């Protein structure tokens with residue numbers, strides 16, 4: 558039984574659990590990651606299109622993502638693996654007076670929190686995205702330090718680093734029970750074994766609510782279906798992630814960029830939302846998104862789509878994650894409800910959660926978690942979901 562004793566057990570080797578394991582192992586905590594799938598990133602991590610931005614509307618996400626961006630941007634130089642990082646920036650082109658007003662208001666908050674972001678005029682937008690529709694273009698917000706990377710290359714790089722630092726990963730081993738005594742976590746049970754630990758972290762993504770039931774703690778996380786697609790590769794012709802926030806017929810915003818291999822990767826927010834865990838692609842997604850993308854950038858009509866897929870945002874009612882140490886069960890940690898941003902939040906949140914578990918959180922670590930408490934009203938709305 559002694560070899561089954563850990564400081565920390567993480568449930569889920571995805572966008573959140575894997576970089577957290579790396580941060581814990583860095584602090585010399587004996588860490589075990591239990592993952593139901595056969596390898597890292599096989600849940601929602603590999604459904605992400607790879608967008609990485611610190612351009613949010615609140616301090617916690619901005620600070621966590623600024624940290625993440627540092628990790629992604631310097632990864633290859635520091636650790637040697639190519640994770641497909643491109644510092645292409647994020648561009649929100651604006652075509653209506655109201656959107657201009659909303660984004661300019663937000664700019665004040667974002668700049669106040671140290672983000673490198675500004676309003677640019679139509680000429681700059683056209684230079685950043687050659688061929689973008691010029692009619693009614695008013696300008697847009699531009700954050701040049703944001704970027705993109707491959708979710709699967711990244712999660713595997715984090716996995717290898719975590720293992721090198723001493724973390725253990727068990728695949729095809731789902732957690733079936735979270736064990737406790739007198740209100741204190743003692744470990745977990747899987748079909749294969751029983752493991753003891755002082756801390757058990759729920760990083761189970763779209764399954765987070767069901768996993769949290771095992772600890773007797775309710776979390777408002779529901780899977781929300783989103784589809785994405787990827788084209789054949791082309792020579793590079795634009796750098797930023799383009800986010801069009803205007804509503805469409807059956808959708809809210811959509812966003813796309815050209816990845817490190819030259820493929821256009823794109824994603825759409827359906828309206829009304831599609832709740833549930835049905836991962837089958839639909840016949841509605843491609844006509845809706847391609848119509849919108851081509852009207853914004855007619856040159857895209859020449860590219861063939863290679864495939865589409867459907868994944869799940871682990872959604873909370875207000876669009877913010879839940880990262881907390883619930884008082885109801887000592888030693889139980891929630892790192893869930895990442896909505897459409899788990900890939901970009903992963904490394905930054907991992908550092909903040911690991912610092913709390915190690916008992917030495919900095920002021921900024923505390924500030925990051927302060928915005929993600931379980932005990933909140935969930936009535937607000939994240940402006941840049």
Ligand SMILES: Cc1cc2nc3c(=O)[nH]c(=O)nc-3n(C[C@H](O)[C@H](O)[C@H](O)COP(=O)(O)OP(=O)(O)OC[C@H]3O[C@@H](n4cnc5c(N)ncnc54)[C@H](O)[C@@H]3O)c2cc1C
Pocket residue numbers: 568569570571572573574591592593594598599600601602603604605606607608609730731732733760761762763764768783784785824867868869870871892893894895896897898899900901902
């Ligand atoms: C179409 C689409 C596009 C997206 N684009 C972006 C983007 O550009 N940028 C971005 O930041 N985010 C994006 N996202 C969101 C991102 O994919 C998620 O927020 C993120 O992957 C969630 O991370 P996670 O670690 O919580 O969940 P996951 O990565 O799904 O990891 C959870 C893991 O827990 C495992 N698990 C569950 N239950 C158990 C159990 N009982 N025992 C053991 N293991 C268990 C699962 O198998 C899974 O591997 C996108 C999502 C979709 C669907």
